[in-house]
Amino acid sequence: MAGQTAAASDRATLLWVYGVVAASADTTALAAGSTGVDPDAGVETVAEGGLAAVVTRVSRGEFGEERLRATLEDLPWLEQKARAHNEVLERALEATALVPFRFCTIFDGDEDVRAMLRHEAPRLEHALERLAGRVELGVKAFVSDDLLVARLRDREEGSDELASATGGRRYLLEKRRDQAVARAATDFRTSCARETHSVLAGLAEAARVNPPRHAAVADGERDLILNGAYLVGRDRQNAFRSELRALAERYGGDDAVRFELTGPWPAFNFVEDDRGR
Amino acid sequence: VSSRDLRGPLTEYRGGGAALPDVLERVLDKGIVVAGDIQINLLDIELLTVKLRILIASADKAREMGIDWWEGDPFLSRSARREELEERVERLEEELREARSRPLEEGAPADDDGGADGSS
Numbered sequence: 001m002a003g004q005t006a007a008a009s010d011r012a013t014l015l016w017v018y019g020v021v022a023a024s025a026d027t028t029a030l031a032a033g034s035t036g037v038d039p040d041a042g043v044e045t046v047a048e049g050g051l052a053a054v055v056t057r058v059s060r061g062e063f064g065e066e067r068l069r070a071t072l073e074d075l076p077w078l079e080q081k082a083r084a085h086n087e088v089l090e091r092a093l094e095a096t097a098l099v100p101f102r103f104c105t106i107f108d109g110d111e112d113v114r115a116m117l118r119h120e121a122p123r124l125e126h127a128l129e130r131l132a133g134r135v136e137l138g139v140k141a142f143v144s145d146d147l148l149v150a151r152l153r154d155r156e157e158g159s160d161e162l163a164s165a166t167g168g169r170r171y172l173l174e175k176r177r178d179q180a181v182a183r184a185a186t187d188f189r190t191s192c193a194r195e196t197h198s199v200l201a202g203l204a205e206a207a208r209v210n211p212p213r214h215a216a217v218a219d220g221e222r223d224l225i226l227n228g229a230y231l232v233g234r235d236r237q238n239a240f241r242s243e244l245r246a247l248a249e250r251y252g253g254d255d256a257v258r259f260e261l262t263g264p265w266p267a268f269n270f271v272e273d274d275r276g277r
Numbered sequence: 278v279s280s281r282d283l284r285g286p287l288t289e290y291r292g293g294g295a296a297l298p299d300v301l302e303r304v305l306d307k308g309i310v311v312a313g314d315i316q317i318n319l320l321d322i323e324l325l326t327v328k329l330r331i332l333i334a335s336a337d338k339a340r341e342m343g344i345d346w347w348e349g350d351p352f353l354s355r356s357a358r359r360e361e362l363e364e365r366v367e368r369l370e371e372e373l374r375e376a377r378s379r380p381l382e383e384g385a386p387a388d389d390d391g392g393a394d395g396s397s
Contacts, residue, residue, distance in 0.1 A: 106314060253286070257286065
């Protein structure tokens, strides 16, 4: 419903919404320190009732619907805006609880933002309550297949009559060993990922496993076996980190497994509890 | 602050140091969805993320390699749970059908679970 015939000045007509905080939250640091999706415009809040939307006023020229469809395909533009969206929320998160909005949530004027806040108030307030005092941490585990296989093969080889065998018998024994190693490698991946997830989930208020989509990113030689997100109390972050360090020591001794911890993030993974996946 | 090479068993990235895929995965694909005036709607964004995935990652490599344990885990996946329930319902229906047809087979040789009618 964008039928307003409001002032048609190019600037200051659209509002990019990063997320929502309590209207009582301290957002002074936010306004001062953040760049936002439009460096010229800064970051401010639009309040209604008990809630305030964190916004940037953006130009219709750059953020109008048609233009946006085209620029979204522009990877450098997208990277810049995606990082800006996240950074504003990260900065706000330092001072207060917040509900992060999906990228590209844009409204046509202050009144439409207020209407959204009224309309969505129950859901947003519920989410704010749930997220208060908590942050999202991300954990990934990567396995090097080569190193894992080497580790498991050493183990298989030690006990064997393989060393003394020759010819066809040796060939068969080697084949059997390789099959056993392949099975053990699969089992290891599964159990390492599960165990890590269940230990970490035990320290979190909520936990979620995402499909390992970005498998090749961190290191082309490694496979991503766990892509987890954890909603952790601010006061339990250290416990979470040291537990993960212990897991990393346990699984990562010979470098076959590496772990990566990111965050604290705005709780992107924990605002839609009715998601099917 | 942080470069992207992983050394040692655990690497920690704090605020701002995260890699682009980590940011995009959250920003584009997660976060609460409300009806905005301008809706670059989810379909568009999802098409976009698919493209990005292809660009950034070797997309479904993990699945090819059989790393899909979360999909079949009733604890982790709702759809898996639904499948499990459907399976259970099917099994019960089958047992019911069997039970209904059983009286007709009285006197026939005991079935392979040893015969439940108590004759010895």
